[in-house]
Amino acid sequence: MAARKIINVKKVTKKEVAECWNIELPFKWSDILYIRCNVKGDINWDKAPIYQPQELIERGNYNVIN
Numbered sequence: 001m002a003a004r005k006i007i008n009v010k011k012v013t014k015k016e017v018a019e020c021w022n023i024e025l026p027f028k029w030s031d032i033l034y035i036r037c038n039v040k041g042d043i044n045w046d047k048a049p050i051y052q053p054q055e056l057i058e059r060g061n062y063n064v065i066n
Helices: 014-021 053-059
Strands: 007-013 032-036 062-065
Touching (some): 007 014, 014 032
Antiparallel strands (some): 007 032
């Protein structure tokens, strides 16, 4: 099995995501989420996937950009 590529993510709040995407996120989601970004921390809000903390722990191979 091939190793998974390391992804860069940035910590965001559920409120930030909801405002940028103009949607209401599920109530049960945690207030802290992670969104995929590039190595500079730039986010492509049009198509970047979001992750819950537990998803990243299970996935492994991620780098949190500040």
